[in-house]
Amino acid sequence: MARRVLVLGGGTGGTLVANRLRRRFPASELAITVVDGDDRHLYQPGLLFVPFGLAPARRLVRSRHARLLPDVTFHQGRVAHVDVETRAVTLESGDRLPYDVLVVATGARLVPEETEGLVGPGWREKVFTFYDMPGATSLTGALASFDRGRLVVGFVDLPIKCPVAPLEFAFLADWYFRRRGLRHRVDITFVTPLDGAFTKPVASAALGGLLAEKGITLATEFATGEVDGAGGRLVSYDGREIPFDLAVMVPLHEGPAYLAHSPGLGDELGFVPCDIHSLQSKASPDVFVVGDGADVPTSKAGSVAHFEGDVVVENIACHLRGEPPLAQFDGHTNCFVETGFGRALLVDFNYDTQPLPGHYPGPVGLPLMRRSRLCHAGKRLFEPFYWHVLLPGYDVPGITSAMPRAGKEFDKEA
Amino acid sequence: MPSEIYAGVTVEVDGEGFFLHPEQWTEAMAPAIAAQAGVGPLTEDHWRVVKFMRTAYLDKGEGPTVRVLGKTSGISIKELYELFPKGPAKLAARIAGIPKPRGCI
Numbered sequence: 445m446a447r448r449v450l451v452l453g454g455g456t457g458g459t460l461v462a463n464r465l466r467r468r469f470p471a472s473e474l475a476i477t478v479v480d481g482d483d484r485h486l487y488q489p490g491l492l493f494v495p496f497g498l499a500p501a502r503r504l505v506r507s508r509h510a511r512l513l514p515d516v517t518f519h520q521g522r523v524a525h526v527d528v529e530t531r532a533v534t535l536e537s538g539d540r541l542p543y544d545v546l547v548v549a550t551g552a553r554l555v556p557e558e559t560e561g562l563v564g565p566g567w568r569e570k571v572f573t574f575y576d577m578p579g580a581t582s583l584t585g586a587l588a589s590f591d592r593g594r595l596v597v598g599f600v601d602l603p604i605k606c607p608v609a610p611l612e613f614a615f616l617a618d619w620y621f622r623r624r625g626l627r628h629r630v631d632i633t634f635v636t637p638l639d640g641a642f643t644k645p646v647a648s649a650a651l652g653g654l655l656a657e658k659g660i661t662l663a664t665e666f667a668t669g670e671v672d673g674a675g676g677r678l679v680s681y682d683g684r685e686i687p688f689d690l691a692v693m694v695p696l697h698e699g700p701a702y703l704a705h706s707p708g709l710g711d712e713l714g715f716v717p718c719d720i721h722s723l724q725s726k727a728s729p730d731v732f733v734v735g736d737g738a739d740v741p742t743s744k745a746g747s748v749a750h751f752e753g754d755v756v757v758e759n760i761a762c763h764l765r766g767e768p769p770l771a772q773f774d775g776h777t778n779c780f781v782e783t784g785f786g787r788a789l790l791v792d793f794n795y796d797t798q799p800l801p802g803h804y805p806g807p808v809g810l811p812l813m814r815r816s817r818l819c820h821a822g823k824r825l826f827e828p829f830y831w832h833v834l835l836p837g838y839d840v841p842g843i844t845s846a847m848p849r850a851g852k853e854f855d856k857e858a
Numbered sequence: 859m860p861s862e863i864y865a866g867v868t869v870e871v872d873g874e875g876f877f878l879h880p881e882q883w884t885e886a887m888a889p890a891i892a893a894q895a896g897v898g899p900l901t902e903d904h905w906r907v908v909k910f911m912r913t914a915y916l917d918k919g920e921g922p923t924v925r926v927l928g929k930t931s932g933i934s935i936k937e938l939y940e941l942f943p944k945g946p947a948k949l950a951a952r953i954a955g956i957p958k959p960r961g962c963i
Contacts (some may be wrong), residue, residue, distance in 0.1 A: 458872065601923075601924070601925055665945075667924070667939075667945075669936060669939070681935060681936060681938075681939035682939055682943050682944070696925070711926075712922075712926045712929050712930055713925065713926065741960060804878070
């Protein structure tokens with residue numbers, strides 16, 4: 445009888461893992477089922493462009509089930525809880541789905557209600573987020589009618605998906621108001637709980653330099669405790685205030701609610717503790733984690749889900765053979781950082797190596813940590829690549845799960 | 859490596875004052891570390907947080923972040939900031955003699 449792989453979540457990680465497993469194992473050996481609460485697959489990197497009129501919202505959403513190869517079953521339903529002892533997932537409908545191997549790919553969700561006042565008076569009037577489609581589309585109108593005042597862009601606390609996205613929003617806002625001839629009437633402040641523009645020193649200095657060059661004020665170590673929409677101010681836990689006329693805040697993130705009802709599987713914030721290299725859950729050897737839901741010390745990003753996916757597929761194959769997981773994820777992350785004016789820069793790093801200058805994926809390739817039109821083109825071309833190459837689970841020549849060392853300037857690490 | 863003398867014992871710390879060897883820490887050292895970090899005098903509430911941090915570290919190999927502290931220690935984030943104004947997780951970790959919480963990336 446075919447063994448059963450159950451994949452929770454039909455987003456980036458879940459879809460590509462299901463499809464890669466399907467290419468590797470015939471249906472007679474492995475039954476693959478993907479569970480998701482809805483059938484709308486959102487290309488999340490596109491949300492950044494929606495408020496600026498640079499991406500039509502409709503293009504970014506497609507059917508989840510149509511992304512899956514034939515012979516992968518799509519089961520629409522919301523997960524109630526997972527029981528790793530009896531190896532079964534119970535859905536809110538009461539359906540019980542037994543598995544031999546479980547892949548947790550349910551990502552992270554936004555919890556704006558965790559921050560005092562964030563969804564209170566002024567929400568979606570002068571306080572917005574662009575991290576979901578309703579927020580991104582409602583922000584389009586708010587930006588279009590904003591012609592003077594103080595714009596504040598920031599995030600409440602890590603972890604968040606794509607930690608560079610708030611910076612990109614600030615860069616694009618600078619471009620947007622310059623293009624409209626209004627930049628001299630708009631103050632832009634970037635607010636972060638970190639002590640610099642980014643988490644890692646070399647990139648933090650480079651991105652902080654870009655903020656300064658664009659005339660964007662950087663407010664650091666600001667742990668937002670309250671968003672006062674009516675009064676137009678952010679208040680930090682230590683009592684400082686930043687006034688605004690328009691605030692674009694990335695809310696706190698948590699894992700999905702069902703993990704709170706699945707003993708041992710999730711941590712306090714609903715992320716899944718796992719071996720950071722094998723991606724095997726600490727709760728059970730039959731459970732693997734991919735994507736934003738994994739508690740691993742790297743960014744929550746599509747590229748990470750992609751690189752982790754290769755490792756998880758390999759390790760599921762090991763596990764099905766009764767062997768320990770041999771493939772190792774190195775924390776490889778890369779992201780195109782949109783910097784405005786048709787340019788972007790690329791960062792590439794892993795658990796041990798911070799983002800460094802050079803070229804990717806080798807000495808001849810895209811420039812790293814330097815703005816270029818080429819990287820902007822790369823960022824925009826990634827969208828069709830995502831739908832047609834990444835999700836179907838094709839191998840991409842030259843792109844490996846492990847971070848390439850060749851092409852990086854390690855002498856800049858100091 | 860820099861070192862400090864707390865309660866008459868020399869201990870190794872990193873550049874930001876976090877213990878390199880958490881096993882060298884004793885409760886008697888906490889008031890002096892707190893004073894150096896601009897916290898204090900240590901009240902019962904301070905101690906609750908410091909002990910919670912230390913226990914979490916000994917259990918899991920890592921000190922919790924502010925958000926996790928707020929969710930699990932029984933003390934709200936607002937109160938945590940009143941106790942440790944310049945960053946509760948960092949300061950409580952330092953006073954508890956454990957490494958700086960790695961936080962998130």
